[in-house]
Amino acid sequence: MNPCISLIKKVKSLFQTGKESLRRKGPLLFLRHLLLHYVVCYIYENTLNGPKFPCKINEAQFKIIHSKEELDTILKKGFDFTQFPPDLLQYRTRLNDEVVLFLLLINGDVAHTSWVALNKEASCDFYPSSVKNTKDTSAGYIGGTLTAPKYRKKGINLYIHSEIFLYLKERKKSKAILSIHKENIAARDSQIKLGSCIKEERHELRFLLFSLKWSRPYSL
Numbered sequence: 001m002n003p004c005i006s007l008i009k010k011v012k013s014l015f016q017t018g019k020e021s022l023r024r025k026g027p028l029l030f031l032r033h034l035l036l037h038y039v040v041c042y043i044y045e046n047t048l049n050g051p052k053f054p055c056k057i058n059e060a061q062f063k064i065i066h067s068k069e070e071l072d073t074i075l076k077k078g079f080d081f082t083q084f085p086p087d088l089l090q091y092r093t094r095l096n097d098e099v100v101l102f103l104l105l106i107n108g109d110v111a112h113t114s115w116v117a118l119n120k121e122a123s124c125d126f127y128p129s130s131v132k133n134t135k136d137t138s139a140g141y142i143g144g145t146l147t148a149p150k151y152r153k154k155g156i157n158l159y160i161h162s163e164i165f166l167y168l169k170e171r172k173k174s175k176a177i178l179s180i181h182k183e184n185i186a187a188r189d190s191q192i193k194l195g196s197c198i199k200e201e202r203h204e205l206r207f208l209l210f211s212l213k214w215s216r217p218y219s220l
């Protein structure tokens with residue numbers, strides 16, 4: 001890709017993410033986040049052989065979106081994605097056979113979203129942190145997972161991840177990789193129930209547009 005085009009896309013992505021962060025956090029928290037930001041993520045691995053969790057909500061509609069056209073159809077029906085930071089639609093152009101979007105819709109609401117990629121290259125820039133470079137083709141990658149606040153603590157995350165693991169297994173993958181912020185205790189607890197284990201610690205220190213990333217093996 002042309003370096004200038006790549007830089008423009010990166011700046012646009014940063015601008016959009018910053019705009020969404022400003023809307024959610026307010027000016028003071030946003031400024032602090034912009035000036036200095038340090039985050040630790042755990043890289044989880046799941047071998048796709050864990051327990052299966054059913055959906056406990058009768059009105060729920062589960063969908064796997066494979067294309068921009070399918071997503072546009074959902075949007076035209078009035079479903080609102082704006083409460084899903086960072087801007088969920090920034091990845092819509094990537095929808096294809098290698099990148100899909102898992103959705104759970106309940107009574108006109110978007111209750112849950114999860115992005116899934118079938119290879120490392122397709123997972124590039126998935127939030128919160130991409131795994132380090134690897135030539136391993138046996139893994140699927142999960143990023144951008146979020147349950148809307150009003151639908152949390154209803155087992156939705158467990159249900160959707162069960163479906164994701166089944167989806168990856170049917171496509172001859174042997175494991176799933178995902179990263180979770182250290183402070184996200186609820187998501188980490190869900191992964192324990194799903195049989196996932198931590199393989200790596202990822203650190204990111206960011207100041208304005210400059211960032212430093214490093215990783216190390218996880219230890220208790």
